[in-house]
Amino acid sequence: MEAVCELVPGGDEEEEETGADEAMLWSFQEALERQTLQIGASACGATAVVDVLKALCVDVAPEEADRCVQTRQRRNESPLPDYLLSRSEAGATHAQLIQGAQQASKGKVVGRFFHLHPQRRVGLVHWLARWIRSGAVPVATMNMQLAVPDGEEVPDAWHHQLIFGVAPNVVFMTNPLDVESEAEVHQRLCSESVLLIRREDVLLRLTPDCCLSGLSDTQSDPRWRALDVEGQVKQVVQEEDQPRLTHIRIPAAYRSGVTLFALRESELGQELLKAPELPLL
Known part of the structure; x- marks a missing residue:
């Protein structure tokens, strides 16, 4: 053809x-x-x-x-x-x-x-x-x-x-x-x-001086707050020794x-x- x-x-x-x-x-x-x-x-x-x-x-x-x-x-x-x-x-x-x-x-x-x-x-x-x-x-x-x-x-x-x-x-x-x-x-x-981000990709970039509030407050897209991305990151940190959350969910442009x-x-x-x-x- x-x-x-x-x-x-x-x-x-x-x-x-x-x-x-x-x-x-x-x-x-x-x-x-x-x-x-x-x-x-x-x-x-x-x-x-x-x-x-x-x-x-x-x-x-x-x-x-x-x-x-x-x-x-x-x-x-x-x-x-x-x-x-x-x-x-x-x-x-x-x-x-x-x-x-x-x-x-x-x-x-x-x-x-x-x-x-x-x-x-x-x-x-x-x-x-x-x-x-x-x-x-x-x-x-x-x-x-x-x-x-x-x-x-x-x-x-x-x-x-x-x-x-x-x-x-x-x-x-x-x-x-x-x-x-x-x-x-x-x-x-x-x-x-939505897009799934692996927990290891989150932890790799999480520094002591990282301002997590920016994940909710400084984004122009309200979906970041609706998905509570900040809360998901905190959960990943809390579960570092006994991980249950394999990914976090963030808004996707697509x-x-x-x-x-x-x-x-x-x-x-x-x-x-x-x-x-x-x-x-």
Whole structure:
């Protein structure tokens, strides 16, 4: 299959012929050859944008995509309050992906984000298949700290992944090349905007002169107080000898859902901009 260059919305007849729950931008082998591997620290969003533009036949250097997305980095050497703030926004949001793709493509590409939290009334694979067949390129913004397989360590971050295809009950993604069940992907796509920080990462940066009140009082986001991040840190300290709290919860800048990309001047691009939000369950 050639890369998507001409975008034509698919109709009902096409859905009946190809199967309503099956659609591919690339074959698995093509995805293996075409996918972009992580281009830098916290740069999964910029990496996804590189592949979005590639799928839409817009050639952009990875460095340029990263510059346009404006990937944020963790401030690992900062005191605890600033470190936690940097963790809450490290990487990129869906809005940065949309802006980055538009800027890197010089306005040729448009993106539209669809919220999947709170829970929506949608069959994920069926919905994705319809848009992929039309020529849209999806990117999932997922909380990878949900639906963690038994025995595996809780991942350290959220993740953006390009979706290059779907089939009944499965989703195909890049960076890394992966096949996941629809149920697991849907669960990660329907998450409140929180991030788990490992207790060891908290204790490593907790100094005697650390002002914990800053975790509640100096943040512009009221969720820091609502989550009682200061209280969670104090609990971690109190449990240092007999730890029960493995992570603390902090606000995350990210929203879980799917961003669909298309060429702005195409019929699909205009349809995408006018499409309604997915209905709440």
